Amino acid sequence: MKYGFWLPIFGGWLRNVDDENMPPTFEYAKQVVQSAEKWGYDTTLIAELYLNDIKGIEHDSIEAWSTAAALAAVTDKIEIMAAVRPVFHNPAVTAKMAANIDHISNGRFTLNVVSGWWEEEARQYNGDFTEHDERYKRTEEFLDVLKGMWTEKQFNYKGKFYEVSNAHLEPKPVQRPNPILYAGGESERGKQVIVDACDAYVMHGGTVEEIKTKVENMKALRAETGKEPLQSFGLAAYIICRDTEEEVVEEWKRITDMKETSGYSGYEDFVGKSQLEQQVKLNDYSVSNRGLRPNLIGTPEQIADRIIEFENIGVDLLLLQFSPQLEEMERFSKQVMPLVEEKRKLLGQG
Known part of the structure; x- marks a missing residue:
């Protein structure tokens, strides 16, 4: 199992807790990531939203x-995994930026x-927000351009949304043929784009049973394409x-104690503009990305057991959220990660 975490760019993950002692500043983000390296974390995911969806x-x-x-x-x-939303980006320029950061x-x-799903944010930041399936058509073309720019000496492309003529991108990314392309999606259209054009699948929180079904489904869809497994x-x-x-x-009650707050301003767009497989209730939404549904909640022993359950059904990367970030990340690294390794060895999986 690889351990990742969401970078706290919004000041926290709890929509009904005002101050989580996680300032949305670069200095705090740097402290978190540098500490995470020392504690054995593998990945950080940096969400891309121009408005604060949490607070x-x-x-x-x-x-x-x-x-x-x-x-x-x-x-x-x-x-370092950065989110990218095609409705806000020129794909050729994005390919150049990504190669440079690589x-x-x-x-x-x-x-x-x-x-993308937040129509109000797109309105404020001049994103070209279209209907659901049209957004995925744009994403397909966006990925075509990214990969073409990264792999071809001189790239040409003409689609509905993008046109590139005799484009050169040098130097190419360090990673060949391309930096890993992760993506998440629950609609049939979204999943098809992922199995056709991406390298890895990321999921919102779900129960072991829900996630097992998703993993099996995506493996089958990918096999139908004839490509290498995700x-x-x-x-x-x-x-x-x-x-x-x-x-x-006591902690669970504290963080899910619903109250009126502007942190819920994107809720209607999230549940209405997406095509979700599981119904999202306000209680789920109180913690971002359906984070409570996997039930990685309990004593270190209980959490380690549940992580192994997820590992056994094919999950190999956890993208975790903590509050307050530094204190809880350190606790997890010292109390849970070693237990998972010990339990894996006892089960003959190490």
Whole structure:
């Protein structure tokens, strides 16, 4: 199992807790990532949203790509995965930027391709927000251009959304043929784009049974394309790790105690503009990315057991959220990661 975490670019992950002691600043982000390298984390995912979807649109947030480049320069080992949304980007320019960050990081830069769901944000930032299936058509073309620019000496392309003529991109990325392309999607259209054009699948939080079905489905869809199997299956999850079950319940109640807050301003677009496989309730939405559904909640022993359950059904990357970030990341690295390894060895899986 690889351990990743979402970079806290919004000031936290809890929509109904005002101050999580996680300032949305580059200095704090740098401290988190550099500490994570020491604690054994493998990946950080930097979400790309121009408005703060967690604390409310009037609050501070950090831009993803400039942050990714800066973190690439001050780290040594960790994979830096930046989200990219085609509705806001020129794909040829994005390919050039990605290749440059890949060189800055010496081959540690990857992309999480997100077709987008927040119409209000697109309106404010002049994104070309279209209907659901049209967004995925754009994503297909966007990926065509990225990969063409990264692999061909001189690239030409003409599609519905993009046109590129005799384009050169040098130097090519460090990673060949391309930086890993992660993507998530739950609609049939979205999943088809992923199996046709991406390298790895990332999922919102779900139960073991829900995730098992998704992994099996995506493996079958990928096999139908005749391509190599997907390289990785990642899962978002929020961690509540405490010494006793009583403490766990107390923390769970604290973070899901619903209240009126502008952090829920994107809720209607998220559930209405996406085609989700599981119904999302406001209680799920109180923690971003359905982080509570995997139930990585409990004592270190209980969480380690559940991680092995996910590993056994094909999940090989956890994209974790913590609050407060530094304190809980360190606790997880010292109390849970070693337990998973011990349990794996006892089961003959190490």
